[in-house]
Every structure is written in C-alpha cells, then in structure tokens.
Amino acid sequence: MAFEELLNEVGGLGKFQILQMVLALPCLMLTICQILLENFTAAIPAHRCWVHILDNDTVSDNDTGTLSPDVLLRISIPLDSNLKPEKCHRFLHPQWQLLHLSGTFPNVTDLDTEPCVDGWVYDRSSFSSTIVTEWDLVCDYQSQKPLVQFAFMAGMLLGGFIYGCLSDRFGRKVILRWCLLQLAISGTCAAFAPNFLLYCSLRFWSGCSTVVAMSNNWMLVIEWIRSQSKAWVITLMNCAFSMGQIMLGALALVFRDWRTLQLVVSLPFFVFLFLSRWLVESARWLIITNKPEEGLKELQKVARRNGLKNIEATLNMEGLRATMQEELEAARTKTTLLDLFRTPNLRKRICLLFFVRFANAIPFYGIFINLQYFGSNIFLFQVIFGILTASVRFAALLFLSHMDRRPTVMLFMCLLGLSILANMFVPQGERRQTLGERKRPFPILQGSQWSHFVHYTELIPTLVRATASGLENLAARGGATLAPLLMTVAVYLPTLPWIIYAVSPILGGLVIFFLPETRNLPLPDTIQDVENE
Structure with missing residues (x-):
C-alpha cells in the first residue's frame, strides 16, 4: 500500500490519468459490442417454408390466375395454434379446397404436410441478413444457434483464465496489445466466414481476447488512480459500457447485414492496437514483480506528463526502495x-x-x-x-x-x-x-x-x-x-x-x-x- 505515497508525488489524477482513460474508453465501448453482437447478427426473423407456386420466380401470373399472395399462402402453408402460418411445415400439395371455406378455419391436422425441404423464406424488413438466414439455423437446426454464444462464452472462460495468469507474469500492457491484435484479426475474419463451423471457431477466438481487453484496460487505468478518486473513475469507465450498448443499437439500425455489422465493430481494434503504444505499464505491477528500475522510469514519465519539473531530484531509486521496502522483499518470491x-x-x-x-x-x-x-x-x-x-x-x-x-x-x-x-x-x-x-x-x-x-x-x-x-x-x-x-x-x-x-x-x-x-x-x-x- 506504500505505492500511494509515490502516486501522490507524481500526481494521482492529472493529465496522464485523463489521457490513459481517453485511450481506454473507446476500446471498452467496442468490447461490449462484441459481447452483445449476437443479439443482432444472430437474430431470428419471421420465416416460413419456401413454396413453389408463391416463391418461384419462373411461375407466371397466368399459372396462378389472379390469386393474391395471401391466398396462395393459405393453400400452401398450414396455420399454427395462433392462426399464423407454420414456420417449419408446408402442405405436401396445394389445398385448393381451402379457398371455398370463407371465414372459417377447418381442422387441417389430417392433411399431409412435409418439412421445409426446399428452404425458407425470411422476413427481411428488420435485418437484410443474419447468421440464421445465412445458414438456415431454424426449425430442426435451431439448436445450432446457441452454439455461437456458447463458443464465445467458452472463449471468455478460457481466455480470462489463461491471459489473466499471463498478465500477472508478463505485464498488463503486452498481454493487452496481443489480445487487441487477436480480437481485430478474429473479428474481421468472422465477417468473411464461409461456413457456420468456422464462424463459431472465430467467435471462440474473439471471446478469448475480449474479456482481457476489458480487464487489462481497467487495470492500466485503476492502478494509476489515487484511492479518493477510484469510485468516480470506475463510474466513468462503466459508462463506456452503457455508451457501447447505445452505439451497438445505432450501428445495428444502420447496418442491417450481419457481415457488415461484424466488420464495423471489429476493424477499430486495429486502431486501438496502434494507439495502445501510448499506454503506460502499471508501475504498481512493475515494482511488486521486482522490476523497480522500470517502475521508476514509468513513475518519472507520469510525473513529467502531469507537469512536474525536475522530478528526478525528488523521485529516485533510493527513495523508491525506502518507500516500497516490504513490497520489494515480497517480490523476490x-x-x-x-x-x-x-x-x-x-x-x-x-x-x-x-x-x-x-x-x-x-x-x-x-x-x-x-x-x-x-x-x-x-x-x-x-x-x-x-x-x-x-x-x-x-x-x-x-x-x-x-x-x-x-x-x-x-x-x-x-x-x-x-x-x-x-x-x-x-x-x-x-x-x-x-x-x-x-x-x-x-x-x-x-x-x-x-x-x-x-x-x-x-x-x-x-x-x-x-x-x-x-x-x-x-x-x-x-x-x-x-x-x-x-x-x-x-x-x-x-x-x-x-x-x-x-x-x-x-x-x-x-x-x-x-x-x-x-x-x-x-x-x-x-x-x-x-x-x-
């Protein structure tokens, strides 16, 4: 806890801390978008079976007379318990007799039906495409859709554990930069995934890095903040998650195609990777892992960014070792x-x-x-x-x-x-x-x-x-x-x-x-x- 004394010397909430937050907040906004992305890219639109006489472009008006699409739909698709067209079945043959039952709903359970062997027709008023419409993850295949979120969560589980240990061993900044690169590549490649299995694999890889991109950004800010200001700073950084939720809703409204939306929320991580070079490693971590020389350099750098002159005269290795004596002794183990x-x-x-x-x-x-x-x-x-x-x-x-x-x-x-x-x-x-x-x-x-x-x-x-x-x-x-x-x-x-x-x-x-x-x-x-x- 003696680090608080050193932090007060170099400034516990100054220009440096503000710059550190400015670099971290946009990244936090986009990482929450990655977590909630399947709310939109995996949305399930209204759908029904493809019907030959209604959806085949080669069928002319002369083939069906003057029948409207609603009438053709009625004789081709059975109704469910809510009197809506069935999503997963169609009549084996058009039921023309239903045209003469005006205003009534007969018992059609005995009529022959079949699954959607020719595919589905989707309502594209809300989404031009999703992974559900891309790979037909409906009806008998609807159980495959949760695999995407499961893969992402499993990635967060594994990545949080492995990269968390590596962050304590090799540093917050170097692991963060690796995860930003991993997230940028996996997210961008997912937008061009040719099949469902590869898409799930790339989302798993994204999940491995997403949780660490959040936690290490947090630590690189919080570990430079004095105790009295932590609650305010954590609140501000949490609001980045809220802003990310708002931004995701707006982006999904503009980009209705899932591949485009996936690309829009992934490409900025290449920019964050470039900007992360200006982040400063946690001096707390450097000192307590027995790297006092590097920790001293970072402290002096922070002091200069906070406008303190001639900091080398007051903040030197002797003073650091005297202040952090217990921590340096513990760092040997x-x-x-x-x-x-x-x-x-x-x-x-x-x-x-x-x-x-x-x-x-x-x-x-x-x-x-x-x-x-x-x-x-x-x-x-x-x-x-x-x-x-x-x-x-x-x-x-x-x-x-x-x-x-x-x-x-x-x-x-x-x-x-x-x-x-x-x-x-x-x-x-x-x-x-x-x-x-x-x-x-x-x-x-x-x-x-x-x-x-x-x-x-x-x-x-x-x-x-x-x-x-x-x-x-x-x-x-x-x-x-x-x-x-x-x-x-x-x-x-x-x-x-x-x-x-x-x-x-x-x-x-x-x-x-x-x-x-x-x-x-x-x-x-x-x-x-x-x-x-």
Whole structure:
C-alpha cells in the first residue's frame, strides 16, 4: 500500500490519468459490442417454408390466375395454434379446397404436410441478413444457434483464465496489445466466414481476447488512480459500457447485414492496437514483480506528463526502495495460482467474492436469455437499456460517495432480488404489455454488478489481481451456464426459475457482510497487505 505515497508525488489524477482513460474508453465501448453482437447478427426473423407456386420466380401470373399472395399462402402453408402460418411445415400439395371455406378455419391436422425441404423464406424488413438466414439455423437446426454464444462464452472462460495468469507474469500492457491484435484479426475474419463451423471457431477466438481487453484496460487505468478518486473513475469507465450498448443499437439500425455489422465493430481494434503504444505499464505491477528500475522510469514519465519539473531530484531509486521496502522483499518470491488460497485472509476473500459473482451472474443471464418477454423493438430496446444502465451507475456512485461499500452492494443485490420477485406478481397476460414492469430489474442489476466490481477491485492485491480476475471469470461463466438450465424446471413450476433468480442475489448480498470495508482505503499491493489487515 506504500505505492500511494509515490502516486501522490507524481500526481494521482492529472493529465496522464485523463489521457490513459481517453485511450481506454473507446476500446471498452467496442468490447461490449462484441459481447452483445449476437443479439443482432444472430437474430431470428419471421420465416416460413419456401413454396413453389408463391416463391418461384419462373411461375407466371397466368399459372396462378389472379390469386393474391395471401391466398396462395393459405393453400400452401398450414396455420399454427395462433392462426399464423407454420414456420417449419408446408402442405405436401396445394389445398385448393381451402379457398371455398370463407371465414372459417377447418381442422387441417389430417392433411399431409412435409418439412421445409426446399428452404425458407425470411422476413427481411428488420435485418437484410443474419447468421440464421445465412445458414438456415431454424426449425430442426435451431439448436445450432446457441452454439455461437456458447463458443464465445467458452472463449471468455478460457481466455480470462489463461491471459489473466499471463498478465500477472508478463505485464498488463503486452498481454493487452496481443489480445487487441487477436480480437481485430478474429473479428474481421468472422465477417468473411464461409461456413457456420468456422464462424463459431472465430467467435471462440474473439471471446478469448475480449474479456482481457476489458480487464487489462481497467487495470492500466485503476492502478494509476489515487484511492479518493477510484469510485468516480470506475463510474466513468462503466459508462463506456452503457455508451457501447447505445452505439451497438445505432450501428445495428444502420447496418442491417450481419457481415457488415461484424466488420464495423471489429476493424477499430486495429486502431486501438496502434494507439495502445501510448499506454503506460502499471508501475504498481512493475515494482511488486521486482522490476523497480522500470517502475521508476514509468513513475518519472507520469510525473513529467502531469507537469512536474525536475522530478528526478525528488523521485529516485533510493527513495523508491525506502518507500516500497516490504513490497520489494515480497517480490523476490514468485507467485502462482495457489497463492490465492495459501493464506487465510486472502483465501476467505477469494471464496466469498467468487460466490457473490456467481450469485450475480445467475439473474444477469437469466434475464438476458428471456428478453423476448419484453416485446419491444430490438434496436430501441438496446438504446433504452444503455441509457438506463448509465443513469443507474451514476445513482450508485451517489450511494458509494456517501455510504460504505458493503451496505451499498448489499442494498443493490437485495433490491435486485426483490424486483424479480415483484415481477412474478404481474399477471402473465400483462407482462408483454407492461414494459416498465418487465425492465425494472435490469438497471438494478447493473447497479448491483457495478458496485460489487468497485468493492472487488479494492479487495484484491495488485500482485494477483489479473489472476484473480481470470479465476473469478470462472464463477461468472458458471452462473451463465446454470441460468438457462434453470428454465427447464419451469415444467414443474413456472415461477420456480424466477424464484431462484431472485433468491441468489439476496444470498450474495448477505455474504457481503463477511467481507471487509474498503472505502477510501488504498489498494492492497501484496498478499501480505491483505494478511496485515
């Protein structure tokens, strides 16, 4: 924690920190677009079977007389239980007798039907193309569509763990630059994928780098910020995610073709890779990994950017070694993944924080996989949620500025659980119409996740922060995997999944009570800092 003294000498919130944030924020905006991309590129438009007499360009008007398309559709496609054309079946032969049944709906279950052997016709009013229309991921093939998001999540799971460990070993900046290059190449190549399997593989590769592009950008900013300003800076960086959601909705509205949209949100990462050369490596990490000379150079560079003259006279190696003596002694011992669980205080923190992240992830993905219940325009829906999340983050900042960390996180997590329970009392028939009721838990969910992230950042020591973030990602992906599986129990009790979604954040909020308070305290740098507390 002695690094705070050095940070006060060179400036804890000056021109350098502002430049560091300016370089990081656009990258954060585009990474959230990568995570939410399948909301648009994998959207399922309305569809029906291809019909010869209706969709074959070689069939002339003389072949069908003066029959309208609606009439031809009626004799070619059976109706489902909602009296809409079936999506996955067509009549084996045109049922001309149905033309004489005006205003009535006969029982056609006995008529011969067949699957869509000639393909499908898609409604292209909202999207000119998606991966669903590109590779016909509907009807018997609709189970393949979730594989894309699964591949991306699996990439985030693996990449967060591997690159998190590498970031603690080789540095935040070098791993970030590699991940930016990987994300730029994989995202761009995905826009030209010739088949579904290759597309899933490229999305997996993108997922490996996306989570690290976010976390390392975070650390390169937060580890240069003084304790009193962390909440404001983290709020600003979180708002970049909200702006990314708004931007994605606008981009998807303009670029209706999935390949074009994929390319638009991937090419900028080549620019971010070039700009990242001006990012400064974390001096915290350099010093506590026994690289004091490099850490001193970065500190002096920051001081000059913050307008301090002749900093070499006051900030030198002797002063650095005297200030960071305990940290430099601890740096002689190499840390591993097992060090997260070797000492009692850190082990307790890690286990409790993992449970809280798991409990937060369950309702987060539980709500996201049921977005169809909102019944709103998908483009407007994305923009509205971006605005809501930005506003609730600033509301959470007010709580964090006037309240301690623990009661703030407990408050938002308990409110999240209660809001989900409250939605259960909205009658099923009114849920699609009552948009305000249905979207109420979402901004509270964002406040819950954000306030927990602030608390989490202040509890983990710099020496193992990236490794812990990668391991914590396992807990989040575990919750993400469990959330859709919980919907299978709805066959026994329709409200049971939502009860579990509601109870899990309430339990997580209670666990927060057993974690220490961190408001206005400096970031811990070593494991010994945690044990000394």
